[in-house]
Amino acid sequence: MIMLLKIHPSDNVAVAPSAIEAGLVQDGIKLEITEAIPAGHKVALVDIAEGEAVIKYGFPIGKATTAIQAGQHVHSHNMATGLGADTELVYEPEAREVAAAGDVPAFMGYRLPDGRAATRKEIWIINTVACVNVPSQRIAEAATREFGGNNGAVDGIYAFTHPYGCSQLGDDLGLTRKVLAGLVRHPNAAGVLVIGLGCENNTLRTFLEEVGAMDPNRVRFFNAQEVGDEVEHGIEAVREITEHLAPVQREPIPASELVLGMKCGGSDGFSGITANPLVGRIADRLTSWGGTVVLTEVPEMFGAEAPLFNRCDAPEIFESAVAMVNEFKDYFRRHDEPIYENPSPGNKDGGITTLEEKSLGCIQKGGKALVKQVAAYGEPATQCLGGLCLVQAPGNDGVSATALTAAGAHCVLFTTGRGTPLGVPAPTLKIASNSDLAQRKPNWIDFDAGQLLEAEDPNAVTDDLMQLILDTASGKEARNEINGFREITIWKQGVTL
Numbered sequence: 001m002i003m004l005l006k007i008h009p010s011d012n013v014a015v016a017p018s019a020i021e022a023g024l025v026q027d028g029i030k031l032e033i034t035e036a037i038p039a040g041h042k043v044a045l046v047d048i049a050e051g052e053a054v055i056k057y058g059f060p061i062g063k064a065t066t067a068i069q070a071g072q073h074v075h076s077h078n079m080a081t082g083l084g085a086d087t088e089l090v091y092e093p094e095a096r097e098v099a100a101a102g103d104v105p106a107f108m109g110y111r112l113p114d115g116r117a118a119t120r121k122e123i124w125i126i127n128t129v130a131c132v133n134v135p136s137q138r139i140a141e142a143a144t145r146e147f148g149g150n151n152g153a154v155d156g157i158y159a160f161t162h163p164y165g166c167s168q169l170g171d172d173l174g175l176t177r178k179v180l181a182g183l184v185r186h187p188n189a190a191g192v193l194v195i196g197l198g199c200e201n202n203t204l205r206t207f208l209e210e211v212g213a214m215d216p217n218r219v220r221f222f223n224a225q226e227v228g229d230e231v232e233h234g235i236e237a238v239r240e241i242t243e244h245l246a247p248v249q250r251e252p253i254p255a256s257e258l259v260l261g262m263k264c265g266g267s268d269g270f271s272g273i274t275a276n277p278l279v280g281r282i283a284d285r286l287t288s289w290g291g292t293v294v295l296t297e298v299p300e301m302f303g304a305e306a307p308l309f310n311r312c313d314a315p316e317i318f319e320s321a322v323a324m325v326n327e328f329k330d331y332f333r334r335h336d337e338p339i340y341e342n343p344s345p346g347n348k349d350g351g352i353t354t355l356e357e358k359s360l361g362c363i364q365k366g367g368k369a370l371v372k373q374v375a376a377y378g379e380p381a382t383q384c385l386g387g388l389c390l391v392q393a394p395g396n397d398g399v400s401a402t403a404l405t406a407a408g409a410h411c412v413l414f415t416t417g418r419g420t421p422l423g424v425p426a427p428t429l430k431i432a433s434n435s436d437l438a439q440r441k442p443n444w445i446d447f448d449a450g451q452l453l454e455a456e457d458p459n460a461v462t463d464d465l466m467q468l469i470l471d472t473a474s475g476k477e478a479r480n481e482i483n484g485f486r487e488i489t490i491w492k493q494g495v496t497l
Contacts, residue, residue: 002020004016004017004026004031005453007056011056011057012048013042013043013045015041015042015269020037031043031045032071041073041074042056042074042269044072046070047069050064059303059304059307061079062079062354062357065078075351083303083339087302089306089309091319104289104290105466106254107253107258108250108475109253109473111248111251114215118187119474120188120190123157123193123238123241124159124186124188124191124192124193125195126160126183126194127161127194128195128196128203129164129201129202130162130164130166131200132224135195135234136195137161139230140157140159142235143239147239153245154191157238162180164492165202166202168202168494170494175490175491175492176492177206178406179377179402179406179490180207181207182379182380183406184214185408186408188426191238192218193220193221193237193238194207194219194220194221195230196224204223217244220241222234255286255289255291257291258411259292259408260286260292260294260410260411260412260413261296262279262293262404263365264297264361264365264416265415265420265422266346266347266417267343268351268417270351270417270434270450271416272360272361272362273361274452275415275417276361276365278452279364279465282413282462282469284367285466287367287386291385292381292387293367293388294407295363295390296390296391296403297394298392299328299355299394301363301390302325302339302356303356303359304363307360307363309322313371313372317371317372317373320374324390331493339355343355343357343358346418350417371388372385373388375407376391377393377491378407379391380406381409389407391403391404396489396491397414397420398487398488398489402424405424405426410426411427412428413429413469415449416430417433417434417437421444422485422487423478423481423486424487427472428485429472430446431449431465435448435450435453438450444483445479446478
C-alpha cells in the first residue's frame with residue numbers, strides 16, 4: 001500500500017507520493033481511492049462540501065467549487081483560490097523557543113580588506129547601460145585569459161550584462177540603479193569594474209552615488225566615450241584590481257557570517273514537503289548560529305502572510321511586511337492583473353492548485369526563524385543577524401534570485417521540482433524536491449531532497465546539505481558555476497522611451 005503524505009493533523013487533503021490507481025485502499029488512513037491520482041497531487045481525506053475550505057499545511061489553500069468526496073482527486077477542476085482583497089492582519093506573535101545554537105562550524109572563505117567575509121574572490125564587471133555589454137564581455141574574456149580562472153590571481157572574472165540603463169524613467173530607472181548597485185557592493189565581488197557609456201540616463205555619477213562609499217582599490221570605473229580603447233583600458237583596470245587582491249587568501253571563517261538566499265522555482269507537489277522544509281531546517285540552523293537568511297518572492301507570500309509575518313521580531317517590522325505585500329497587490333492592480341495569477345502551468349502539472357497552496361509551501365524555506373528586517377528591492381540584508389530578511393521582489397526566478405544576490409547572499413539555495421539550469425552571480429545550489437528529477441538532470445541538480453520521502457533520519461539529510469553549503473562556501477563549485485550559468489535579471493516595471 002502507498003502511504004499518503006498528510007502534512008498537518010488538521011488537513012483534509014493528503015499528497016500522493018507516487019501515482020495511485022483508482023480502487024487502491026490506503027493503508028493507515030483507511031481511504032478508498034476512487035480515481036487515479038498523479039504523483040504530487042492531492043486526494044481528499046474526507047468529504048468536502050462545495051464552498052468549504054480545502055486545508056493543507058494546517059491552513060486554507062482555497063475553496064471547493066463543487067462537492068468533493070473522500071478519495072477523489074483535488075485540483076483545478078474542483079477547487080479555486082480564495083484570495084482577493086488587501087491583506088489585513090493583526091500582529092499576534094507566538095511564544096518562541098530559541099533552539100540551542102551548538103558549535104558553530106567554519107568554512108574556508110576570504111576575509112576582505114574591509115573586514116567582510118566572502119565565499120569567492122571574483123572580479124565583477126557591471127555596466128550602467130546595455131550599450132557597453134559587448135566591451136564588458138570582451139574585457140572579462142581577455143582578462144580571464146591573462147590572470148583569471150582556476151590558476152589565476154582571482155577565482156574568476158565575469159561581466160553581468162543587461163538590456164537597461166537608458167531610455168528609462170522614474171521608478172524603473174531607480175530599480176535598475178538599485179539592483180546594479182547592490183551587485184557592486186556584494187562581498188563575492190572582491191573587485192569591481194563599473195563601465196558606463198557616457199550619455200545614458202543611468203549616468204555614472206548618479207549610479208556611483210547609489211553605490212555609496214567605495215574603496216578605490218576595489219572599485220574602478222570609467223565611461224567608454226572618454227577613453228581611447230575601452231577594452232584595453234578595462235583590462236588594465238582589472239589588472240590593478242587583481243594586484244590589490246593578491247594578498248587575500250582563504251582562511252577559516254565562522255558560518256555565523258554566512259548569508260543564504262532561499263529561492264524556489266519550477267515547484268511541484270513535493271516542494272513544500274521535501275525541499276522547502278529541508279531548506280527551512282538549514283535556515284533555523286544558520287540563524288541559531290547568528291547567520292542571516294534572505295527570502296523574497298513576495299507574490300508567493302499571498303495567502304501565507306499570517307504564519308510568516310507573526311514571526312516578525314517587532315510590531316514595526318510586522319507593519320512593514322504587511323505594507324510590502326499590499327504594495328505588491330497594488331502593483332498588480334495598476335496593471336489590471338489579478339493578484340492570484342499564479343501558480344504557473346508547470347506548477348499545476350506538478351500538483352499545486354492555488355497561490356495559497358504555493359505560498360504556504362514557499363514560506364517553508366524560512367523555517368521558524370524570526371523576521372528581523374524588511375528590505376526594499378536592491379537594499380542589503382544588514383539588520384537581521386540571527387534571523388530572516390524579507391526583500392521586495394517578484395517571484396520570477398531570474399529577478400528574485402538576482403535580488404537575493406544584490407541583498408548580499410553568499411549562496412542561493414534554489415529548490416525545484418521541475419528543474420532549471422538558471423544561475424546568478426552567487427553560487428546557486430539546485431535542490432531537487434523529488435529523486436526522479438535528481439536522477440534525470442544530474443548536470444543541473446546539486447542535492448536530492450527527494451530522499452526525505454524514505455529517509456529514516458531527516459536530520460542526517462540536513463547535515464549532508466549543510467556540509468555541501470559549507471563546502472560550496474569554501475570553494476567547491478555549484479553546478480551553475482561548472483556549467484557557466486551566471487546571469488542577472490532586472491525587475492522592469494515602467495516606460496521605455
